[in-house]
Amino acid sequence: MITVLANPQRFLAFSRVAAPILGALAAILAAAALWTGWSAPDDYQQGATVRLMFIHVPAAITGMLIYGCLAGSAFFGLVFRHLLADAAARAAAPLGAAVTLLGLITGSFWGRPMWGAWWVWDARLTSYLILFLFFVGYMALQASIDDETKADRASGILAMVGVIMLPIVHYSVLWWNSLHQGETIFAPGGPKASAVYLTPLFLMWAAYSLGFGALWMVRIRGEIWRRRAQALAVQGAR
Amino acid sequence: MNGFGVLLKRELAMAWNRGGGPAVALAFNVCAVTLLPLASGGSLDKLKLLAPGFSWVALALASLLSLERLFERDYEDGALDLLALGPAPLELVAVAKCLAQWVCTGIPLAVFAPIAATALGADLALAPLTFLCALIGGIGFAFVGGVGAAVSLGARAGGVLIAVIVLPLFTPLAIFGGGAIASLAMGLDWRPGLLFLSAYSLLFLALGPFAMAMACRNALS
Amino acid sequence: MIREVRVENLALMRGDRLLFQGLDFSLNAGQAISLVGRNGAGKTSLLRAIAGFLRPWEGAIAFEGETGPLEPEDARSRGLHMAGHQDGLKASRSAETEFLFQARWTGASEAGIAKAREALDLDVLFDLEVRKLSAGQRRRLSLGRLLASQRPLWLLDEPLAPLDVDHRRAFGALMAEHLANGGMILAAVHDPLPIDTDTLDLGGLGGLDQDQDLGEDRA
Numbered sequence: 001m002i003t004v005l006a007n008p009q010r011f012l013a014f015s016r017v018a019a020p021i022l023g024a025l026a027a028i029l030a031a032a033a034l035w036t037g038w039s040a041p042d043d044y045q046q047g048a049t050v051r052l053m054f055i056h057v058p059a060a061i062t063g064m065l066i067y068g069c070l071a072g073s074a075f076f077g078l079v080f081r082h083l084l085a086d087a088a089a090r091a092a093a094p095l096g097a098a099v100t101l102l103g104l105i106t107g108s109f110w111g112r113p114m115w116g117a118w119w120v121w122d123a124r125l126t127s128y129l130i131l132f133l134f135f136v137g138y139m140a141l142q143a144s145i146d147d148e149t150k151a152d153r154a155s156g157i158l159a160m161v162g163v164i165m166l167p168i169v170h171y172s173v174l175w176w177n178s179l180h181q182g183e184t185i186f187a188p189g190g191p192k193a194s195a196v197y198l199t200p201l202f203l204m205w206a207a208y209s210l211g212f213g214a215l216w217m218v219r220i221r222g223e224i225w226r227r228r229a230q231a232l233a234v235q236g237a238r
Numbered sequence: 239m240n241g242f243g244v245l246l247k248r249e250l251a252m253a254w255n256r257g258g259g260p261a262v263a264l265a266f267n268v269c270a271v272t273l274l275p276l277a278s279g280g281s282l283d284k285l286k287l288l289a290p291g292f293s294w295v296a297l298a299l300a301s302l303l304s305l306e307r308l309f310e311r312d313y314e315d316g317a318l319d320l321l322a323l324g325p326a327p328l329e330l331v332a333v334a335k336c337l338a339q340w341v342c343t344g345i346p347l348a349v350f351a352p353i354a355a356t357a358l359g360a361d362l363a364l365a366p367l368t369f370l371c372a373l374i375g376g377i378g379f380a381f382v383g384g385v386g387a388a389v390s391l392g393a394r395a396g397g398v399l400i401a402v403i404v405l406p407l408f409t410p411l412a413i414f415g416g417g418a419i420a421s422l423a424m425g426l427d428w429r430p431g432l433l434f435l436s437a438y439s440l441l442f443l444a445l446g447p448f449a450m451a452m453a454c455r456n457a458l459s
Numbered sequence: 460m461i462r463e464v465r466v467e468n469l470a471l472m473r474g475d476r477l478l479f480q481g482l483d484f485s486l487n488a489g490q491a492i493s494l495v496g497r498n499g500a501g502k503t504s505l506l507r508a509i510a511g512f513l514r515p516w517e518g519a520i521a522f523e524g525e526t527g528p529l530e531p532e533d534a535r536s537r538g539l540h541m542a543g544h545q546d547g548l549k550a551s552r553s554a555e556t557e558f559l560f561q562a563r564w565t566g567a568s569e570a571g572i573a574k575a576r577e578a579l580d581l582d583v584l585f586d587l588e589v590r591k592l593s594a595g596q597r598r599r600l601s602l603g604r605l606l607a608s609q610r611p612l613w614l615l616d617e618p619l620a621p622l623d624v625d626h627r628r629a630f631g632a633l634m635a636e637h638l639a640n641g642g643m644i645l646a647a648v649h650d651p652l653p654i655d656t657d658t659l660d661l662g663g664l665g666g667l668d669q670d671q672d673l674g675e676d677r678a
Contacts, residue, residue: 078452130406130409133402133405133406134406136402137402137403137406140399140402140403141389141390141393141399141403144390144393144394144395144399145392145393145394146392146394147392147474148474149474150392150456150457150459153452153453153456154389154390154391154392154393154453154456154457155389157389157449157452157453157456158385158389158403160449161385161407161449162407164445165407165410168410168438168441169406169407169409169410172409172410172413172414172434172438173409173413175413175414175417175430175434176413176417179417179420179421179426230475231475234475234476240563241563241564241566244560244563244564245564248556248560251552251556252549255551311549312547315545315546315547315548315549316543316544316545316546316547317547317548317549319510319512319541319543319545319547320541320547320561320564320565321564322511322512323510323511323535323536323539323540323541323565324536324564324565325536325537325564325565325566327536455512458512459507459512459513459514
């Protein structure tokens, strides 16, 4: 499928149909998630605030997913020098940053009633923060290099380094947490993962992912057109 | 490897002068270390807890100082072209540069680190481990920093950009090194932290040069 | 070691711009080619492509040795000198250390170093810091490595521009000697070189004769 879509013309044709469909699906799933989330019972420990989990956890997971997509695109861009791959990586970055930031903010809101503080150096949250910084670094680097091809390659190299380092960073934060016997609020098992919570969680995650897919395609289309317009402008100036 | 030897000698000489060399890095470290007690009201007990960690932060920041010039000067005056056409591959050139950076900045900072920590109130018993962690961590700082510097070649706003790119990658160094020292302070086993620190530094020593060489070739194209 | 450089159907891009396409020529031992063309025609880019810095958009660049084709990486790291616009000299270091580094890095022998020092009259510069040197003196210093280390292919970008008349003549003689020893020169120039060369015009107004015939040996 990837090789089929690698042709920009075919991608444009495909995404013109696929993006709205994904977007509509995402909206439906989000509505379903919100409805099931709203009607789920209160948690005995967290009360009504458990509902924030339905926004926070999927956002955090999607953030990591988007980084994976970014790194994958960057890899194709580096190895095969394919312009569409570069465009895809560039397009994914702001989406990833936004979703990760959403995860951080909702995580903070979710934790506030429990911790009594707006932020706690929990292993997961800290790792998400660093993931957010990776996105920011990637975008900053791309924005600072004037030559676009060079910018794509340099930030691609950074993305590769990041994707190898991110698990290590996460592990180091986990290790640090274990040292301090800190509370892993967001323990691997998560708060009571009963079916009634799983459904809205899963629905919301699906909504985020499909929504990302739709927005990503839209942004890639934008990238393709931007580059074409630029090429035309450069030619016209001669 | 005659070529590598020639290059290393030169890089050592240049690193000694680069960005003011060890003197500026040490001065920065001193300033940072002075700020903490002044800013936190100076209660000895509190400082004692923070001391090892803060001296690590100061170490990390001081390591950033001369990073921007690591590849930039050669890139700007055409020397990087020459380095790319020499007997040693660009990967080894990157190793030479980062090693020189470590020798000229990392080692002096490592020597100073236990002094800084003790000045901030840490136990003298922590000093040897602080030195060792700073020494090994210094390799990590140099090679991680090198990746950041290489990737930012040709970018505007070099110094701050490199910091933004590189600080997240510095986190494990801070965590493992600081964790090892904190473990010792609490009477726990300090070896895991030190081992992880060494592993991370060695990982970047091994893989970093490939990323740096790729980034240099990109900048030269 | 390099006896021939072959460029086949080469097309180069600079950013979004196609500089040229369909470029075919070969450079043989003992041959010198002057690269001419208006600014922006791609002279520097062609030199950098042969040096391996720029990837061809289309086409190929091949190196032939005495016994057969050479690995491009090998050929480039041991068989060519590139002297571009910039000298690669560090301003705050002494001329002597900079020259010695450039020479030794490219594999010069002590005999070669001595020869270069004498031929280009470098000793007078040695005690000075690079920043105290004039443009012509810096150029002389950085060209020194071409003589000190024996590498057959010379890729030159306006090599003689800052030099005065005497040193131009002297270097011209050295270039002729290099060619006589089986070396090759590809030089991007605006003014004629002090030796006989073929010409390659990269499109647009050329500075030298409009001779488009290549492979014509005027040796």
